[in-house]
Amino acid sequence: MVEKPRTPDEEPPRQTSGIGAESAPAPDATLGETISLGASPAAGGGIVETEGNRARAAEEALRAAERRFKSTVERVADGILVVDQQGKIRFTNPAGARIFGRPADELLESELGIPLVSGETTQVDLNTPVGTRVAELRIADTVWDEKDALLLSVRDVTDRREAEERERTLLREQLARMQAEEAAERARVLADASRILAASTDQDTIICELARLLAARVADHCLIDVSADPGSGRYRKVVAARSRDGSVDIVVRAESSTPAPAPLSTLGRRLYESRATERVHGPGTRWMRDASRGPEDEEVWRALAPAAVVVASLATSAGPLGILAVAASAPPGALDERDERLVADLAHRTSLALENARLLRFAEEASRAKSDFLAIISHELRTPLTGITGYASLLREEVERPLTEREGRYVDGVLRCADRLLAVIDQILLFARSSSGRDEIHYGRMSLAELVGGVADVVRPLALEAGLELILRPPERRLQVTTDAAMVRHILLHLLTNAIKFTERGSVTLEADVRADDVLLRVSDTGRGIPSEKLGRIFEPFSQAEAPYTRSVGGVGIGLNLVETLVRRLGGELDVDSEPGLGSTFTVRLPLEARGEADPGALDGRSGRVSGTGSAGSPPKKRS
Amino acid sequence: MNPQELIRLRLYVAGDSPRAQHAIRSLSRLDATTLAGRYALEVVDVLEQPERAETDHVLATPTLLRVSPAPTRRILGDLGDLERLLDALGAPQSDQPVD
Numbered sequence: 001m002v003e004k005p006r007t008p009d010e011e012p013p014r015q016t017s018g019i020g021a022e023s024a025p026a027p028d029a030t031l032g033e034t035i036s037l038g039a040s041p042a043a044g045g046g047i048v049e050t051e052g053n054r055a056r057a058a059e060e061a062l063r064a065a066e067r068r069f070k071s072t073v074e075r076v077a078d079g080i081l082v083v084d085q086q087g088k089i090r091f092t093n094p095a096g097a098r099i100f101g102r103p104a105d106e107l108l109e110s111e112l113g114i115p116l117v118s119g120e121t122t123q124v125d126l127n128t129p130v131g132t133r134v135a136e137l138r139i140a141d142t143v144w145d146e147k148d149a150l151l152l153s154v155r156d157v158t159d160r161r162e163a164e165e166r167e168r169t170l171l172r173e174q175l176a177r178m179q180a181e182e183a184a185e186r187a188r189v190l191a192d193a194s195r196i197l198a199a200s201t202d203q204d205t206i207i208c209e210l211a212r213l214l215a216a217r218v219a220d221h222c223l224i225d226v227s228a229d230p231g232s233g234r235y236r237k238v239v240a241a242r243s244r245d246g247s248v249d250i251v252v253r254a255e256s257s258t259p260a261p262a263p264l265s266t267l268g269r270r271l272y273e274s275r276a277t278e279r280v281h282g283p284g285t286r287w288m289r290d291a292s293r294g295p296e297d298e299e300v301w302r303a304l305a306p307a308a309v310v311v312a313s314l315a316t317s318a319g320p321l322g323i324l325a326v327a328a329s330a331p332p333g334a335l336d337e338r339d340e341r342l343v344a345d346l347a348h349r350t351s352l353a354l355e356n357a358r359l360l361r362f363a364e365e366a367s368r369a370k371s372d373f374l375a376i377i378s379h380e381l382r383t384p385l386t387g388i389t390g391y392a393s394l395l396r397e398e399v400e401r402p403l404t405e406r407e408g409r410y411v412d413g414v415l416r417c418a419d420r421l422l423a424v425i426d427q428i429l430l431f432a433r434s435s436s437g438r439d440e441i442h443y444g445r446m447s448l449a450e451l452v453g454g455v456a457d458v459v460r461p462l463a464l465e466a467g468l469e470l471i472l473r474p475p476e477r478r479l480q481v482t483t484d485a486a487m488v489r490h491i492l493l494h495l496l497t498n499a500i501k502f503t504e505r506g507s508v509t510l511e512a513d514v515r516a517d518d519v520l521l522r523v524s525d526t527g528r529g530i531p532s533e534k535l536g537r538i539f540e541p542f543s544q545a546e547a548p549y550t551r552s553v554g555g556v557g558i559g560l561n562l563v564e565t566l567v568r569r570l571g572g573e574l575d576v577d578s579e580p581g582l583g584s585t586f587t588v589r590l591p592l593e594a595r596g597e598a599d600p601g602a603l604d605g606r607s608g609r610v611s612g613t614g615s616a617g618s619p620p621k622k623r624s
Numbered sequence: 625m626n627p628q629e630l631i632r633l634r635l636y637v638a639g640d641s642p643r644a645q646h647a648i649r650s651l652s653r654l655d656a657t658t659l660a661g662r663y664a665l666e667v668v669d670v671l672e673q674p675e676r677a678e679t680d681h682v683l684a685t686p687t688l689l690r691v692s693p694a695p696t697r698r699i700l701g702d703l704g705d706l707e708r709l710l711d712a713l714g715a716p717q718s719d720q721p722v723d
Binding site for chain 2: 116119137
């Protein structure tokens with residue numbers, strides 16, 4: 001007898017221990033029905049049926065049914081095997097032999113084993129002569145030679161599994177690629193954020209730019225709510241929201257309302273204390289209240305209606321500043337733990353940048369206070385000094401009575417000292433004013449030749465006194481320039497007195513020239529020069545090249561810094577070039593605002609006249 | 625079956641396939657049964673030792689061979705049904721020893 005094969009689509013009852021085929025109605029009942037159906041057409045036909053005829057017809061029908069069955073079992077693609085209770089294979093169809101990769105007669109009587117399956121099907125590896133194949137196994141109870149046996153349906157799923165595996169690999173690769181792209185994007189966001197943080201020292205600029213970046217690239221919205229100045233009661237709230245077309249709108253609200261809202265929200269306090277970040281999906285009313293410093297904040301949160309939020313604390317060493325939050329309007333999962341790490345990292349960096357901004361502000365304020373102090377002190381010193389000079393002048397002019405020769409020398413000494421003191425005080429005053437950015441530039445038109453000539457006249461006696469030659473090389477042609485004459489005069493006076501101060505023998509040269517769009521004013525000397533390692537520092541206030549100089553020459557050391565400040569305010573540049581032992585050259589390059597009389601041809605012709613320490617052609621070592 | 629007798633089991637698997645892992649996991653559950661400490665298991669990878677699979681005439685894996693006590697028994701499949709596994713191994717299913 002041949003069992004009707006189960007197709008894998010049928011649901012065979014889960015095999016239970018000890019229940020034979022007889023008690024399981026499905027296979028045999030179906031089989032019987034099929035046979036009787038197959039037999040019925042042959043039983044008709046209007047023939048007068050005798051007992052023998054009927055038996056023959058029944059036998060005929062049975063054989064026909066068997067043939068149909070045999071053909072079905074032989075042609076079906078699934079392997080059909082019967083295994084007895086010892087695990088021996090008692091039957092296989094050709095597909096079974098093919099799937100096992102062995103001839104049917106080898107399979108018959110080989111021991112396959114008692115199939116034990118926990119579910120409806122299981123997968124096994126077939127150990128075929130051509131390699132391992134994967135097969136799906138279904139088991140049903142049956143009867144073979146009147147004994148309980150097992151019916152196995154075997155399907156080769158190697159190709160299907162390989163296809164599935166390929167698909168899985170493909171999916172994994174796609175996922176990995178997506179993750180790599182996301183990671184790269186995060187790295188880019190971090191780099192862009194770092195640029196923003198490094199580019200500015202202004203708190204408002206930092207938080208606005210950062211909010212814009214985060215709303216555009218990380219989530220849909222960004223909210224930064226910080227104290228403008230800890231303890232001041234002033235707040236800045238920036239809300240950046242991305243619209244559907246991808247553009248980002250920014251709303252900045254400055255708050256110093258009375259009564260002041262709570263300095264820190266419940267959430268802000270919690271995050272500051274825990275130094276952690278918080279990621280919430282579908283934040284509710286209660287969370288929004290916790291994240292708000294007042295009713296206005298709650299309105300903002302309600303308007304954003306975020307599906308997911310990541311919040312981090314912003315703080316400096318002085319204490320909590322506020323919060324940085326990004327919000328996504330897409331469904332949960334839009335912000336994952338990687339976004340949370342990114343926000344935590346950004347909050348940390350932003351905190352540092354805001355701390356720096358704060359420190360810089362303090363430093364600037366302190367510096368301004370110092371300048372103010374210097375200005376006041378200088379002024380206070382100047383007033384009595386004017387008195388000293390005035391009274392000494394009265395004596396010198398012998399208003400009361402003629403002075404003896406010795407008295408005259410003494411009074412001259414007083415006047416000289418007073419003048420020197422006045423010069424120093426003026427310098428300090430000018431420095432204080434220019435570094436606090438208070439004095440204004442008064443532009444005027446004047447002749448360049450007259451300007452440098454006047455300065456040379458002032459310092460010539462000083463040079464002579466020091467035993468130095470003062471060489472003046474005025475511009476060859478008359479040239480009108482527009483600039484602040486007082487500032488230029490001060491710049492040149494300082495550079496010249498400086499040159500005289502640091503030159504023991506030789507000469508000091510003042511040269512005025514025009515190059516393209518610039519006026520070049522050059523002061524060179526044959527002095528001791530400046531060591532190259534000090535060149536970078538000579539423009540710092542209160543610094544002189546070397547300590548010994550400070551003792552051997554006068555001055556307060558703010559001169560070069562002041563000169564540089566003045567040159568820069570006039571829109572120019574100051575270069576210094578120096579060879580220790582040979583001398584120094586200071587070059588002031590000022591923009592030529594009036595070039596009416598300048599003749600380019602004549603200028604080119606003059607360029608050969610440039611002289612000095614021989615360093616004119618070499619690149620400047622310091623460019624301010 | 626003598627409860628004192630050691631049951632020698634040999635599991636044939638093909639490489640490190642999920643089928644093999646499943647079978648090994650299933651067998652580890654024997655340690656929570658009456659067979660705990662009464663069996664010795666040897667795992668044979670037919671990909672590494674095809675000649676042993678040939679000797680034992682293993683047609684498919686995972687196949688669990690009860691080497692002793694005689695007669696040898698062969699069980700095929702994921703071995704996930706613990707009750708039937710114990711039954712097939714001839715082991716008592718309860719704490720009551722069977723003769």
